[in-house]
Amino acid sequence: MILAKGPVRSREKRTCEEPDFSDMVILLVSPEISLVDEPVKIQASGLPPEKVITLRAWLKDEKGQIFHSRAFYKTDMEGNVDLETSPATGGDFHGVCPMGLFWSLKPVIPFLRLMKRDVMGSPFSLHLELYTLLVLTPLPEDSPAATKVIERWYTAPGVQRTLIREGRVRGALFLPPGEGPFPGVIDMFGGVGGLIEFRSSLLASRGFASLALAYFAYDDLPGYLGEMDLKYFEEAAQFLCAHPKVSSDGIGVVAICKGAEIALAMASYLPQVAATVCINGTNAVNGNSLIYGDLALSGIPYKAERFLITDFGSLSLLNFLDDPGKPEHQDSILPLEKARGPILFLVGDKDENYNSLFFAREANARAVKYGKKDVYLRCYPGAGHLLEPPGSPFCSASQSTFFPLPLTWGGELVAHCRAQETSWKELQEFLRKNVRCSRRNKL
Incomplete structure (x- = not known):
């Protein structure tokens, strides 16, 4: 005091x-x-x-x-x-x-x-x-x-951070104090690129082994996001599962925006993924094509002509992504029904970057259609795109490296920040429940 x-x-x-x-x-x-x-x-x-x-x-x-x-x-x-x-x-x-x-x-x-x-x-x-x-x-x-x-x-006493350069994988691993094993989580952000660590450090402070994973615009990774090779993310999942302080039963994935799209692809195709949290993402591959061995999913073309410029001079991408339900886009929808574990969609209904509530509802409808019963949707009235841990101030728009104008994120101050408090608790509860943590066999 x-x-x-x-x-x-x-x-x-x-x-x-x-x-x-x-x-x-x-x-x-x-x-x-x-x-x-x-x-x-x-x-x-x-x-x-x-x-x-x-x-x-x-x-x-x-x-x-x-x-x-x-x-x-x-x-x-x-x-x-x-x-x-x-x-x-x-x-x-x-x-x-x-x-x-x-x-x-x-x-x-x-x-x-x-x-x-x-x-x-x-x-x-x-x-x-x-x-x-x-x-x-x-x-x-x-x-x-x-x-x-x-x-x-952003880091509790005893949390350790290690820069990761394993094969192609680039990131930072945060480990809680103690011997473990700890539940493992891969943490990703979206189109800003680079290595963003603040959510991973907080997850480690709450008992998770969290790998903040970069996938472009960092170190020797490509400077921009082109074709997405799921093998890179599989390598990251294998690395985390093999770590001696991480439970080998499977990992969780937490991601927002473009990262949430990749997280849903990981859940759909990678057996290492035991639980997935998609924050304001989509249900299909957009813009950048996705490859995984012989598999290739074409990205739904972006609609740049739908950009909106707000009265404050920021850019809204709300209609930038096309409707994946159109017949010509069916092959780009991610088959989440194949996911090994549960999927949680966290969505702000005032998101002005993505029409994320629409995409989450489409994903949920697909889960119902194919009989997958462990897909959950949590919608927060008044919340915008940047649903982050509590203590992160409300940001309705900010500058972007890859756009000439600031991007609009949307949301209302009090409703958004209360949603951050609620979603942060729900995110952790979901991961603790669904990412098992068993003892490793000692040699």
Whole structure:
């Protein structure tokens, strides 16, 4: 718990009847050091009763860019504010929202996305500031009445990270502390490419052996995503199953966007995959063709002429993917009924990057048609495309390496971030239930 004190600055001259609240303001935060997917309790006391105040949060990312948020509160009759019970009256959100200052962090420079790259070396240092006035500017000139700094980590103590260069496989393996064996998970992201590790480090912090797998635009992998060879992903699955600290009974796969398409292909064709979580993905091969030995699935052509440019100048890909139900696209649909294990689709119904709810419903209908009973769909009203672990602030649009305009992700602040809290728990429960973890035979 952090206790921060400071003088209350006022632009008005105090009268003899007014109590002096200088040095009485207390800002409490608990815990002061935590993983980013853990909630934080924020309270303030020692303030004038029924006074409007501003709580502001800010941090610098690893490139020095500032992300900030603020909310206005009215103190109670005792001069207290408790974010678990006190409603925000305005600012970046309103209503009772204990984690709202974290959820609503946004960049000073538009269309930047907050993403942790170095998950092992340092946390995000989040600054919380209390002002006894309304703060309307992004960078206030007034001094805060109280401040504190908390640490938000992406890796729990004892988690180990190893860069992987095994055969063609490129990635980073995160192992929980202990001897294991641990349930193994392959973790992939989408069209941004590169190696993204923050979800894997959190999964390892929660007891999974997680391989953050890159598949293009990283190291000696191709700079762009061309033909997708499922043999590469099979090699990654074999590597993870063979690791001495990973259960050999089968692995899980967690992926979003284009990665979710690949995850569904892995589930359909690879016997190592015991459970699959597809976050806002599709039910067919799109754009890039998929090969696996003698098997070849042509990608459904993208419809670039359907791009929409929003009023904010970002690009919506909502209609970029064609309907896989058309007769000419039947051979591109992934045969999920062949999957060894269960499949969980996590979907935001306000996704503006993919029509992911439509694709998930199509996948579910196919499962019913072929008698596969362990395909599940969880739809989150108001959630957008970037369903990430809790603590990841809401991002409605951000810059993209492969497009000239920022991409629109969609969603509504509070609904989306609550969906992140719920889906993160459901994702872990699904993996723990369906990725078995047996002891290996000792030689």
